[in-house]
Amino acid sequence: MSESVANRAVVFYNNKSLPTILSEELNLDTCYSSSEVVIKVHAAALNPVDFLLQGLAYSWLSGRGPKCFSRDYSGEVVKVGANVTDYKVGDKVAGMFKHLYGKQGTLCDYLILDPVKQPAITKIANAEHTEYDDYVVNASWPLVFGTAYQGLTNYGQKLGPNSKILVIGASTSVSNALVQIAKNHLKVGTVVGICSKNSFDYNKKLGYDYLAAYDEGSVVNNVKEIMKKNLNNEKFDLIFDSVGNSDFFGCINDVLKHKSHNSQYVSVAGDKKLNYSNPRMWDSLPGLESLKRYGPFRKYNYNLFLLQSDSAYMKLGHKMISEKQYMPAIDSVYNFDDYAEAFKRINSNRSKGKVVIQIN
Structure with a gap:
């Protein structure tokens, strides 16, 4: 039966x-x-x-x-x-x-x-x-763990104690996984997160070394101030964007190492935060500025990616x-x-x- x-x-x-x-x-x-x-x-x-x-x-x-x-x-x-x-x-x-x-x-x-x-x-x-x-x-x-892991490892990065990562959207579930993988598995030396001022205490407990507020002054200047005071003006090996942001492209060479160092700008969301509850098709398409990042004259590596199913x-x-x-x-x-x-x-x-x- x-x-x-x-x-x-x-x-x-x-x-x-x-x-x-x-x-x-x-x-x-x-x-x-x-x-x-x-x-x-x-x-x-x-x-x-x-x-x-x-x-x-x-x-x-x-x-x-x-x-x-x-x-x-x-x-x-x-x-x-x-x-x-x-x-x-x-x-x-x-x-x-x-x-x-x-x-x-x-x-x-x-x-x-x-x-x-x-x-x-x-x-x-x-x-x-x-x-x-x-x-x-x-x-x-x-899904969030896999996205974070592949963002950290998919492009040949060799991250470790001397590496520096900037995380845009430190409070998201993906970034929550990313900082824990970076700190507890890859032993990354410095992880800087961007979040609201009210989220500093929460994110500190996850392992972020320094935090920059996006709702208090210029977020770019806040990150540069952390670089100056705490990182000896050393640039980042990886910028990981989990929310959709374009604030740093105007000064990308000031914050991200040259592509010859295999530095990466990795995004899972594109240039702007999408309205997930009421999206418009044209908002999800890459703009002209985004397409330029794949051209032959760029000085940095840019990757907009989707999670691939994997057992690793x-x-x-x-x-x-x-x-x-x-x-x-x-x-x-x-x-x-x-x-x-x-x-x-x-x-x-x-x-x-x-x-x-x-x-x-």
């Missing part, structure tokens, strides 16, 4: 439709191939990119079918294909499920994936030293959480039926850390 279950998912159809719960019957005995596993999802984290994609989901671009939210997940393996060797029924796992306008996301009861094609998956890390259970903690970190950062995140070297910031946790409140929280721009939804 086949085993059928209800598989609920929070979906949207286009940029005009409201999110809704879609429930479909799923046959657990026939829904997966020999190379796939079925994961009963226990928790999923929300990311601003979900709402950016929803806002850009014109029917002519994304199709008319249902599209599921979220990429981060944690849960339990309940079915395993005959050709899968690394996972077995009962394994507790976490990961980042890569999709674009897919009917299957992670804000659902069951997730079906091929671990070879979706390699950002690992056994969940023990997080007993937090107020949250393991499922909540492990759903909160894969999942293994490192598992290790660092287990060894208490990294703890993801969690803002709040909601039940599945309260997803609308969770959406409001992340779109408020007031969350300090990840917004997680418990599904089972």
Whole structure:
């Protein structure tokens, strides 16, 4: 006798439709191939990119079918294909499920994936030293941790005790992961963060050596003052932008080392902060000034990148959480039926850390 279950998912159809719960019957005995596993999802984290994609989901671009939210997940393996060797029924796992306008996301009861094609998956890390259970903690970190790790390592950087990093948007979840990876894993000597004055105490505890306020005078002058007083006017090896900013391009040669040193300007957001809850397509396109940064006459390396699914950062995140070297910031946790409140929280721009939804 086949085993059928209800598989609920929070979906949207286009940029005009409201999110809704879609429930479909799923046959657990026939829904997966020999190379796939079925994961009963226990928790999923929300990311601003979900709402950016929803806002850009014109029917002519994304199709008319249902599209599921979220990429981060944690849960339990309940079915395993005959050709899968690394996972077995009962394994507790976490990961980042890569999709674009897919009917299957992670804000659902069951997730079906091929671990070879979706390699950002690992056994969940023990997080007993937090107020949250393991499922909540492990759903909160894969995307932001992976983004931070690849921003630190993707371009051949050899960062270490003599390196200096400037982080634009020190309070974001990605930057939260970045400073902990930089300090606790790569042993980077100096990390300078840019944030609001009110966030100084919070960010100091994460490991930032110096902080510059963006809401008190000129942020460029504030950073240059730190360089003068504390860094012997030495320039940065890496500038990492997690919010969307262009303040430093007018004086980039004063703050970032020449590209011959393999210095990097790495951004995950472009030149300006996007309105994730109400995005416009033309705002997400690169401008002429951005395109110049890829030209042959630039004196610095510029990279605007998206996270690639990889097992390397999942293994490192598992290790660092287990060894208490990294703890993801969690803002709040909601039940599945309260997803609308969770959406409001992340779109408020007031969350300090990840917004997680418990599904089972």
